[in-house]
Each structure stands twice: as structure tokens, then as C-alpha cells.
């Protein structure tokens with residue numbers, strides 16, 4: 031139990047995301063139940079759990095793609111309320127990568143990546159393009175800048191999506207099963223980009239079933255089931271001696 | 286061992302092979318094809334035969350001016366022509382400024398338009414000396430606009446404003462404000478019941494198309510609004526309008542609009558235009574709504590997650606995609622609107638169709654056996670077909686161009 035407690039309330043470092051007493055319903059359906067969780071600057075938190083357990087809903091609450099009904103979410107000292115200004119500020123500081131990429135198909139790769147910096151950060155076009163090329167190089171596809179998303183492979187599209195989020199220079203990155211929609215042979219190229227990002231110190235919450243990723247760069251793993259956090263610990267803790275029955279049975283299915 | 290890559294089996298090409306495959310693949314097919322070809326050939330040949338040898342085109346020919354501008358005073362004919370010049374000039378500029386991609390569509394439409402205008406100019410050169418130079422000026426301006434824009438690309442910034450201004454200027458020329466016979470500062474007023482024919486058909490449809498577009502988008506977005514007042518107003522509006530035929534609304538606008546305006550009774554042309562715009566907007570709204578619903582929800586989410594304002598995500602992400610997916614439906618609506626303008630005759634306006642009917646019932650026409658109805662109708666059919674077909678070509682080009690390299 032030691033590791034669970036220490037993991038729930040990380041000591042040292044600076045808290046950047048603080049979620050407490052979070053409850054959410056879809057109609058009558060209680061999808062998130064009393065979630066408490068905080069993330070430190072530079073930490074990589076991996077969220078695992080069976081399908082429908084509320085993982086996506088949890089990270090989508092962090093940037094207000096979903097509205098929560100109870101509890102408190104604080105991102106970078108800004109509390110998420112109905113105040114549109116706060117929502118805008120938080121969205122500027124959080125980048126999100128979706129399972130289905132969600133690139134804008136009518137814009138070129140470069141326009142996809144520069145759109146938000148120009149519109150939201152009010153950056154000059156030339157400056158935004160420079161920045162965009164920097165991040166496209168980082169995800170290793172600068173040569174695709176003038177193509178349309180539809181002309182790229184899934185792995186390339188997801189890397190563009192990562193570059194698009196990074197060009198806003200967010201403080202936190204949220205990943206919702208970024209490799210689940212990919213063909214197996216291109217999963218590696220996306221994970222590699224994410225591993226590099228983690229090693230550079232980006233704060234990340236990653237919903238994924240890629241245990242190799244969790245083991246390599248994960249600081250903590252959160253196991254969710256039926257809208258609750260069941261168990262939290264370091265990757266070693268999870269793979270060596272998970273405590274809860276539900277965790278064990280889930281891990282036995284995916285490992 | 287690796288299987289070597291084989292070339293695909295040879296497939297016969299050429300017209301004959303195509304015919305064998307598609308028309309004469311078996312006895313039954315061949316029989317149907319032969320019968321169909323004979324029927325079609327017989328029909329087309331008899332029509333052509335009639336058009337060339339039996340039809341009497343004199344009436345159409347003699348009434349071209351009536352059908353173009355109706356009873357617009359002959360000494361002021363330069364004014365409708367000036368509106369034509371403005372539009373063709375801007376058309377030329379747009380073509381000159383358009384680049385690859387969607388720009389090709391503008392250029393191709395421009396080429397067609399210039400071909401059409403050139404044809405009329407040729408006819409005018411030989412047959413209608415009074416407007417000869419005006420038509421030459423139209424052609425010259427069309428070409429000049431193209432090259433001017435080529436030479437001065439910064440004009441691109443002004444182009445949208447020039448187009449908007451052109452509407453007001455054209456209206457100013459057509460209608461005239463201020464002056465009368467002995468007051469030279471201004472253009473003599475020409476009441477709208479005098480102008481009509483093709484120029485009215487065009488003015489009416491273009492205005493209708495341009496105005497129903499933003500209004501339809503606004504209604505479609507309103508229908509999705511979270512505010513119940515707006516949402517239900519839009520639903521109510523759309524469903525009411527779609528619940529009755531256009532002709533009803535044209536009458537209604539004629540009778541009711543003055544009530545809403547506290548007794549002020551706008552010109553018939555304005556009442557009819559309002560009715561057409563409000564009518565088309567309801568259909569436009571439903572088309573746009575189809576496009577909005579077809580858009581994957583992830584697109585909105587991605588825009589939100591990036592922090593785009595609702596206005597920016599609507600303008601830059603959602604609408605461009607929603608609209609492109611319903612281009613065929615929207616162009617269909619525009620084509621319908623263009624043809625439906627012929628209904629304005631019932632509120633006393635004379636568009637091309639109304640003028641043609643009037644011509645057909647002129648006393649002199651009665652002297653010709655069987656009247657000249659058929660000739661006039663064929664003339665109109667060709668006119669409407671030409672522009673409707675051109676619109677549908679542009680729609681297909683647009684689809685192709687926008688589909689390229691996206692999904």
C-alpha cells in the first residue's frame with residue numbers, strides 16, 4: 031500500500047494538474063467517481079484500464095472537452111470553471127492528441143500546424159511557420175509539410191497531430207490512445223516520438239495499452255475501472271506485484 | 286520462388302469495343318440498343334428538321350430586345366449594358382487573379398462567358414448596329430480586366446469589395462437615381478416595371494443566390510444553437526417556409542410585406558426578391574445542416590483543444606468542410622433558384638419567361654398559324670439550359686478540385 035499512497039500524492043516537484051473529488055455523469059450514468067489525482071511538472075502518467083472505464087472522459091475533462099459536475103480541476107494554477115477565459119487559458123496550456131488524429135483534412139500539414147499559433151497565440155505567419163518546421167522535424171516529417179493529411183499514412187498523420195499540439199508550446203500534453211488506430215508496423219514511430227518528448231521533460235498524461243512505453247518512460251501508472259481509480263503505482267509496482275484483484279485480472283489479459 | 290508480377294489481361298479499347306461490351310453484349314441487349322438508337326435518331330432528326338426548315342424564327346429575332354431588356358427606354362440602353370460591362374470586367378479580373386486549384390474553375394467559367402459574349406457581339410456587329418459598340422466595349426473590358434489583374438496582382442485584396450460594390454453600381458445604372466430629363470446631375474429614374482427580360486432574370490437570380498447563401502448558413506447554425514429561442518425560431522422558420530410552394534410566398538410577400546413595414550409598399554421587384562431570398566434560404570439551411578451533421582465530431586474537438594475561438598473554428602474548420610461536402614446540393618439549389626425566377630411573373634414582373642409569353646400573344650403572332658410559341662420556348666430552353674449546364678459543370682469541377690488530396 032505504501033507505493034499507492036506516495037503515488038497518489040507525489041512529494042517534491044511542483045503540481046501542475048490537480049484533480050480532487052471529481053465526479054461526472056452522462057445523464058444518469060455515473061462515469062467518473064470521486065477521482066483524486068495530481069500530476070507534477072515533468073511527470074509522465076500512464077492511464078490504463080478496460081474499455082469504457084472512463085479514461086478518455088477523465089483526460090477530456092482536463093481541457094473541458096467534457097464538463098464535470100462535481101469536484102475541482104486546477105491546471106497550472108488556473109481553476110477550470112464555467113469562465114470562458116479560464117477555459118481558453120487552460121486550452122492554450124494543454125495539447126491533446128486523439129486516437130483518430132483529427133487533423134483538418136482541408137488544410138495542408140503546415141497549415142494544420144500553424145493555424146492555432148497564428149489564431150490563438152497571435153504569432154506572425156513567418157514565425158509560426160518556422161516553429162512549425164522545427165516541430166515537424168522533431169517528429170521527423172518536415173518533408174511532408176505541403177501535403178494534405180489524406181496523403182499521409184496513419185503513423186505520419188499522428189506525428190503531424192503531435193507536432194500540431196507541440197507548436198502551441200503547451201505545458202501539458204494529453205494523449206488519448208494515440209496508437210490504437212494505427213497499423214502495428216507504424217506504432218513504433220509514434221511511440222518513439224512520445225518517448226523522446228517524455229525524456230525532454232514534457233508533462234504528459236497518456237491513455238495507452240503500450241506497456242513497453244509505460245515501462246520505459248512512465249513515472250506512474252494509474253489503473254481505472256468502472257469510473258474509479260483502482261490502483262496507482264510505479265510501472266515496476268504494476269508489473270511486479272499489483273495489489274488489487276481487478277488490476278491483476280486486467281493485466282493478465284493485456285500482457 | 287517469388288511470383289513474377291504479371292501485366293493485367295488486355296482489355297479491348299476504342300469505340301467499337303466499348304459498343305460491343307455495353308450495347309451489344311447479347312441478343313436481347315442488341316435489340317434494345319437498336320430500338321433505342323432508332324427512336325432517338327428519329328426524334329432528334331425531326332426536331333432539327335423542324336428547327337431548320339419549318340420553324341419561323343422571325344418573331345424570336347425581332348423580339349430579342351424585348352426579351353433582353355423588356356421596355357427599357359431604347360435611348361438608355363447603354364445603362365443595362367454598363368452593368369454588363371462592370372460584371373464582365375470584374376469577371377475578367379477574377380480570372381486574371383485566380384491561380385491553380387479552384388482558380389482554374391473561375392478561369393474556365395470566364396472562358397465560357399467570353400465565348401458567349403463574343404458570340405453575341407458577332408451577332409450584334411452584323412445585325413444590331415445600335416448596340417454594336419456597346420458589345421465591343423463589353424468584350425474589350427472583359428479582356429482588359431484579365432490583363433489588368435495579371436499586371437497588378439495586389440488588386441486581389443480589393444476584389445471582394447469591388448464585387449460587392451458592383452452590385453450597387455449595377456443597380457444604380459439600371460434604376461437610376463436623381464436626374465430627370467432636364468437635370469443632368471444623375472441618371473433618369475427607370476421604373477422597374479419597365480425593365481425585365483434576361484437582365485431581370487440575371488439580376489434577380491444573382492442577388493437571390495448571393496443573399497440566400499449567408500442567410501441559409503445563419504439559419505443552419507441557428508438551428509443548432511444551444512439557446513432555445515434561436516433554435517426554435519430557426520426550426521419554425523425553416524419548416525414553415527418549406528411547407529408551402531414558392532408561388533404562395535411570392536403572393537404572401539406582395540400582400541403581407543407592406544403590413545410588416547407599417548404600410549410602406551416597396552416596389553414589386555423588392556417584394557419578389559425578398560420572397561425568393563427568404564424561400565431559398567430555408568432550403569439552403571437544410572443543405573448546410575446536412576453538411577454540418579456529416580462532419581466528424583473530432584474536428585470540432587480538435588479545434589477546441591487547440592484553443593480556437595468558436596468563431597474561428599466555425600469559419601476555418603467547420604464551415605469549409607461542411608459546405609464542401611454539400612456542394613452538389615447547393616448548386617442544385619442555385620440552379621433551381623435560377624429557373625424559379627420565372628415565377629415572378631405572377632406578381633407582375635417581366636422576366637425572360639414572362640416577356641416570351643407576352644410576345645407569343647402579341648396580336649401579330651396570332652396571324653401566324655399555330656402562333657410562334659414553340660420557337661420562343663425552344664429559344665428559352667436553350668437559354669436556360671446553357672446557364673444551368675454551365676453551373677453544373679462548375680459544380681463538378683469544384684468537387685473534383687476540392688476532393689483532390691484531401692480524403
Ligand SMILES: Nc1ncnc2c1ncn2[C@@H]1O[C@H](COP(=O)(O)OP(=O)(O)O)[C@@H](O)[C@H]1O
Nearest residue numbers: 056059061079080081082083084085086087088
Ligand atoms: N458523450 C457521451 N454520452 C454518454 N455516454 C458516454 C459519452 N462518452 C462516453 N460515454 C460512456 O462513458 C463510459 C466511459 O467512456 P470513455 O471515457 O470513453 O471510456 P474509455 O476511454 O475508458 O474506453 C462508457 O461507458 C461510454 O459509453
Ligand SMILES: [Mg+2]
Nearest residue numbers: 085086087207
Ligand atoms: Mg477511450
